[in-house]
Amino acid sequence: MSKTLLIKNARVVVTMDDARREIAGGAVFIRDNVIEQVGNSADLPQTADEVIDAGNHVVIPGLVNTHHHMYQSLTRVIPAAQNGELFNWLTNLYPIWANLTPEMIQVSTLTAMAELIMSGCTTSSDHLYIYPNGCKLDDSIEAAQQIGMRFHAARGSMSVGQSKGGLPPDRVVEDEKVILQDTQRLIETYHDSSRHSMQRIVVAPCSPFSVSRDLMRESAVLARQHGVSLHTHLAENANDIAYSREKFNMTPAEYAEDCGWVGHDVWHAHCVQLDDEGIYMFARTGTGIAHCPCSNMRLASGIAPIRKMVDAGVPVGIGVDGSASNDGAHMLGEVRQAMLLQRVGFGPDAMTARQALELATLGGAKVLNRDDIGALKPGMSADLVLFDLNKVGFAGGWHDPVAALVFCTPADVAYSIINGRVVVRNGQFTTVDLGNVLERHNKLALSLAEAAH
Ligand SMILES: Nc1nc2[nH]cnc2c(=O)[nH]1
Secondary structure (H helix, E strand, C coil): CCCEEEEEEEEEEECCCCCCCEEEEEEEEEECCEEEEEEEHHHCCCCCCEEEECCCEEEEECEEECCCCHHHHHHCCCHHHCCCCHHHHHHHHHHHHCCCCHHHHHHHHHHHHHHHHHCCEEEEEEEECCCCCCCCHHHHHHHHHHHCCEEEEEEEECCCCHHHCCCCCHHHCCCHHHHHHHHHHHHHHHCCCCCCCCEEEEEEECCCCCCCHHHHHHHHHHHHHHCCEEEEEECCCHHHHHHHHHHHCCCHHHHHHHCCCCCCCEEEEECCCCCHHHHHHHHHHCCEEEECHHHHHHCCCCCCCHHHHHHHCCCEEECCCCCCCCCCCCHHHHHHHHHHHHHHHHCCCCCCHHHHHHHHHHHHHHHCCCCCCCCCCCCCECCEEEEECCCHHHCCCCCCHHHHHHHCCCCCCCEEEECCEEEEECCEECCCCHHHHHHHHHHHHHHHHHHCC
């Protein structure tokens, strides 16, 4: 028996369809996990198994988060890591992360996902690259299943410790054979390549300064054998560039190409310092970028030239990045910062609200190599979120509610529907007891911070 869900009478439905229609008084009709109809409320079925009256709400496609380290929700605002650039920040945090446990991974992933979902996100990737004390990517996947989020779980890794010229301490790196075997196990166990898939695995060595060239190359081979995507950090700041030049005698983009890390199945986080040749090469090859404006500001990494990248044809999505380098992981807030930061760097017309929203929907879908999310149209996965315009932060912005969503104080969702399931109803989770999750999370976070003293 199929189940139907109707969202009707919306103030506006932002479709992100080919014509970028915004439908005043719009409705969306869903059957099971797929959108069947989108249009004016009067033209769609009038009833369904569940009906949500969306009067005074803006309805948008669920936002797509293309970069995160969810475990870092446990290590927000650590004093020694509040004011440094990337390498200093990492060096202060690695020893704390060495104390992570499987329970911490599970609870912090639930917490980070709850925060993302409340802020409008329905699909997220997560880059877990440190595996001390028996931690596994399975712990994150279990959390995603529990909360009901569409998930691209990236099997990160570090294999080059300080004794071999890398940045991380030796005790947090893994053997490369073990990394590749575990990655293959995860792909075989969890990867679902089908349309509307809720669970995909990504092959994701951490960064040029923490894994070998061999691991980069072998990872690319493994990913392509199984048809899964590749993800890493690239060209994040000046030290990152200097490391690449000194160690490989290449720019980060040249190194990525040399390792086979370009193509529509690859996306790189940050790329703040990607040079023009790199931008054109990424555009030619369809290589994607996860833009993380808050983290780039917090670590003073710079302003990524997103306007130039988009104009050149590079696929760009938005990412909140880990909560230790963006302590406020609000997806709609990140869209706002993406718009504002391009203006700081490149002028007032560098990015509009609608362009920023497009990066976080269609852009994110493309970066994750998906054509079933990011837009509200028949045949797409039923991922959509509703924002209540009656909140004080939207007062005065009703004449252009779509722009208000991005310009005004970032709001939390009233409803979140993921794969046809109402995961948030009237601002409350239907899948998890958030109070209980937060109580556990805060206890675990305090124990990590105290152990660091
Ligand atoms: N922003 C950021 N960059 C990284 N490069 C390697 N690891 C990290 C991380 O955790 N965060």
